[in-house]
Amino acid sequence: MAAEEIDPKKFPTAAGVYLMKGEDGTVLYVGKAKNLRNRLRSYFSSAAGDGRAQIRFLLPRVRTVETIVTDTEKEALILENTLIKKYRPRYNIHLRDDKTYVSVRIDPGEEFPALQVVRKVRADGALYFGPFSSGGAVRETLKEIYRIFPLRHYPLTTCRRRGRPCLFYQIGQCSAPCHGRISAAEYAGLVQGVVDLLSGREEAVVALLRERMKAVAAATRFEEAARLRDQIRSIEQTVERQKVVAPGGGDEDVIGLHREGGEVEVAILFIRQGKLIGRRNFSLEWRLDEDELLSSFLQQYYSREVLVPDRVLVPFAPADAETLGDWLGERRGRKVSVLAPQRGARAELVLMAARNAAETFRERGSRREARDGILEEIRTRLHLSREPRRMECFDISNVQGDFSVGSMVVTIDGEPARDQYRHFRIRTVTGADDYASLYEVLKRRLTRGISEDVLPDFILIDGGKGQLSVLAAVLEELGLSGRIDAAGIAKSRVVSNVRGKGVERSEERFFLPGRKNPLMLRQGGAALFMLERLRDEAHRFAITYHRKLRGKEALASALEEVEGIGPSRRKALLRHFGSLKRIRDASLEELSAAPGLPAAAARNLHAFLHPEGDA
Structure with missing residues (x-):
């Protein structure tokens, strides 16, 4: 059915969500409305034949419209958001996940609350402050806070295992609650000071510190008074750097x-x-x-x-x-x-x-023009059929066939799209067979890409002719030959120089389908740098995941070597604590309280995890 044949009178007048679908049933756009009929009439009535953007770009592709009625407009809003995440329609907004912004979290309900740097804000009863533009920005803020209000830095279980307070206590940036160097009431005062400071109530904090400074000075505790004076100056200097732009607060x-x-x-x-x-x-x-x-x-x-x-x-x-x-x-x-x-x-x-x-x-326009030039150079030099707007690079990592993993990294218009990076645990291959592992990873990725209609313009493989032939086989098998460009990038080789003395490194080599000899790109050029960076990122991403899996498995296997801990108890411990890290951080009392773990086994496990013998 063409868009002009859709009759808006057939739609309900209730609040709800509408899904516009294309020829093959793909969801093109999801919207919500207080009155579905009125909203859809604005799209499909004869009066809509104007120059509006949705008429020119969206409606020629629409074949059917599905509606879902809700009780309220707010329910429609929530459902719309859910469906956009599910279908990722072409004509809806999709925000890339930005991992650079962080917030500061503190939970006043904890025992001796600590500050945490987090990337997600959850409805967990804790207080959150921010956002801060980067980890570096928040570290500078926390550095100032710890000088003024010395809260603990480490988990209590970790601190209490130590025989003495940490280094931060020695330099005056921790009050050592784990070793009883401060009372709960005094620590609560520090926490309130941090909350006031992060909430923008600096005047209240400064007033409190001034009163305290006068009191300790009157008691001839001049060293403590000097420390409070320095804290007040630090706060005032921090406040001076912040520009007041909206009087009235909030x-x-x-x-x-x-x-x-x-x-x-x-x-x-x-x-x-x-x-x-x-x-x-x-x-x-x-x-x-x-x-x-x-x-x-x-x-x-x-x-x-x-x-x-x-x-x-x-x-x-x-x-x-x-x-x-x-x-x-x-x-x-x-x-x-x-x-x-x-x-x-x-x-x-x-x-x-x-x-x-x-x-x-x-600014982005200027950078985009530069990136467009680089992408065009890559297209020309590697004889690609289209501009590589979406590039994907794959790599395999394992150690003698163990913990084999694959990685996929993505750039869109020359910029990393980190929210679209993917890890793959190899499922079907035993031993060190990089070709078979690469085949599995590529087939899983491209099969899903076909179903979701998200395919790359260009795939770069970390490897030479062998790896490229695997990619060519997968493309042929899935009917994608000619639709996706491909190349392999082989690391530079060590070769003898002309006189036979010493060695030199060859240039990076690019292997293309159907071409016998590799290509070289201009050394030091932006195109080569972009492709090398893509390859190196895929390698880093694969190695990081591989090491993570190997470390987890090593500890999990080692647990079974502890007397009294077998496979069943290891699984029970993981279910109870949730992760190996939490098992490692648990105190003897917490281990002893785990269901089904005898006291003797708990002591053995604690001694194994903490061979230094800290209680």
Whole structure:
């Protein structure tokens, strides 16, 4: 059925979700509506024959529309988000997983709470602060905090096994609660100071420290008074570096948009207690209406494990702003407002975010032009049939056939797409057979790619003619020959020089299907560097996973060497503690409390895991 034959009158007037599908049933777009009939009429009625983006780009590909009715608009929003994650439709927004942003977590309910750096925000009752733009940024913040409020650095079970406090205690950056050097009440005061500081209540912290400084000075404890003075200075210097941009306090995320054609740049400014603490940018492809763009972006971003603020400031109010606010409030646990300020300081913040988005768009454009030139050089030099917009590289890692794993790393438009990297545990191959292992990995990846309609333009294999022939066989078997370009990259060889004295390294060699001799790319060129980096990343990713598996298996096997621990008890321990790391960190008391583990076996296991004999 062509799009013009779809009758919007047949759709219900209730709230719900609609799925637009193509010729083969592939979901092209998922949307939600307060009134499905009205929303779909805007797409398919005769009056819709205008120049709107969705008419020009989406509707010519739509053949059927499926609807799912929900009780409320908020339920529709939640269902829409779930279906987008499930089907990953071509015309919906897909945010790449950004692993660079981190938050600080502290759980006041723990015994002697500690600070943790985390990448995900969970509804677990703990307090979260941030986000911080990088691990380096948060480390600098924590360095300042530990100087002022010396909380513990390590797990209590680890600290208590030591015979004396850690090095951080010796340098004044830990209060050693694990060894009784501070009372629970005093430690709780430190925790409250950290929470106040991270919450932006620096004035309260400074006032408390000044009172304490006066008290200890009056008691002639001048060394302690000097330490408190230094802490106050450190806080004041930190506050001076933070710019107040929104008087009145509160936590706000400010959204700015810049769009040119189908390309969109989104900037988010993070305002915490009135201070600008950082920003985050996303580059998107979007050819539909801006109202749907903003609503879809907010859903996608805040459905991830990120901090939800008190207010989200946007350049214009989407049609479902109230529903979005209700949904965000549910996620945060208290009221959240989605606002489009028209004047005043908050409107200026939205303009600032838009300027940031525009500037980043221009910067990315310059870098994109450079990357496009590199991709074109790769296409030309390696005689590819198309520009390698999506490149995938595969590698195999094992030690004498044990713990064989494969890795896949991906670049899109010349940039790493780390959220699409994949590990593979080899299932069907016994022993050290790299060719068979590569065959398994490639077939699993490409078979899934066919079903999900996500295939690379170009596959680079770490290896020479043998590995390339395996790839060619898989492509032929799956009917993909001619649809995906391929090459093998062989590491440089050691060769004798012309005079036979000493040795030299040959250049990297690229093997192509149907070509007898390898190609060389210009040494030091950007094209060679991009492909070498892709190969090296695949190797690193495979090796890291291989070592992780080998370390886990080595410890798991070693557990069975402990007297009183057999395969059944090893499995029971893993079920109880959840991981080998937690078994290793467990105290003797915690091991003894494990179900089905006799006291003697617990003592043997603890002695095995901690041969230094720490209690």
